Amino acid sequence: MKVKKTPLYDTHVALGARMVEFAGWQMPVQYSGVIEEHLAVRSACGLFDVSHMGEIEVYGKGALEFVQRITTNDAGRVVDGQCQYTLLCRPDGGVVDDTIIYRFNSERVIFCVNASNTAKAFDWINAQQRPSTVTVEDVSSAYAQIALQGPRSAEVIAGLIDVKPAKIKPFHFVMAVVAGCDAVVSRTGYTGEDGFEIYCEPDEAVTVWQALMEAGRRCGIFAVGLAARDTLRLEMGYSLYGHELGDDITPLEAGLDRYVRLDKPEFVGKDALVSQKGPNGGLKKRLIAFTLTGPGVPRQGYDITVNGAKAGAVTSGTMSPSLRIGIGMGFIDAGIKDTAGLAVVIRNRPVQAQTATLPFYNKKMAGAH
């Protein structure tokens, strides 16, 4: 398969980005340096090209009811112009993808899905039983996506958008004009900071990007690559498909209970999830978050031990740029209740760790605000 380029490819190269292949796309992994980019998003703002993300549109009479039946969160609580984090599950409870849905109205909903899962998610959604009035379409090629993230994001976008940023509430979106270009702008992101995700026509992505970089200059904006996107999401404890989520992992095992509404009517995967949550508890593994108390950097695949016995494995790990300690997440056997004696095995040597509550990072901790 040919590796795809986003409309911003030449822009990244001109900025000196290091390009890597990710999920079939040539993407910038870093520009000036991952730590500098990460800290810019925490203290000021950063701009990300996330055009590799997929968009799947479900439209027609009965669209919302269809969405409600194939997702775990309660899509019935979402109003026009609102977004919701939710999951697509298989009948056995395994996760097809995690996604954010955008409700334009009850007859038009767009799923923003992971780049690595776009084709799979489309095939899955398209294969689900639905009224003939509901159409499922992969509209990924119709959108470029740019994420502006960081505490100064509203200040940066204010002069470029025809809507007051304060009118766009967290997890809501508007149709707006940004730098002269029609766009869907949501107050969402994957960093834990305030920010906006801007969906525009691919032809206009460079215009939107350049205008935001220019407007952000006095705020200290940085172009930010995938490496810092990963460390930023990990400091928040956000799941990443392929790490904390997968076809063989249920949302309950991943600790995403609050996005699984077992009290709503029938949805795909409900029966399996209900029985997993039930008194006989089908949970085989559970996700923990941890910090290392010894030196080292936890990495995906490293063993997790409790009192010297193998308990599980790391799914994501890094040296936190904000906290300057090793942080990570991983699955351990659900039977293990006491995690005193937790360690991560780094090059055959157990390094002491302790469980952490998420997020790893918050503003208070950093003393930034």
Added chain:
Amino acid sequence: MDFPKDLKYTKEHEWVKLDGNVATVGITDYAQDSLGDVVYVELPQEGGTVTKNEPFGVVESVKAVSDLYSPISGSVTEVNDAIVDTPEAINEDPYGDAWMIKVDVASLDELDDLMSADEYQKFIEEEK
């Protein structure tokens, strides 16, 4: 990118500076640039031994783990513990402050197959 003329270089991107019988070892400017921000380094104990072409430590960037390969065999006479606390020095000054170990070289012949600055520069051009 900088390649000091008075150093010898390995294909694994370490440098060696010989002073009498003592070799100072570190990683090259090219290596630190390829790694990106270095966040962790693990070095051998003073008094230990290192073996030519064998790992003597580990350097980790945000994204990746890399072994450090010793360009020479001998006993470790000094370890730069300062960079364990400030691994970012490896990005900032790979040939200076961020030297890694000093080795009492067992056999100076072992330096013969290392590359000169010009040879190393040519080597990384071809590797790209």
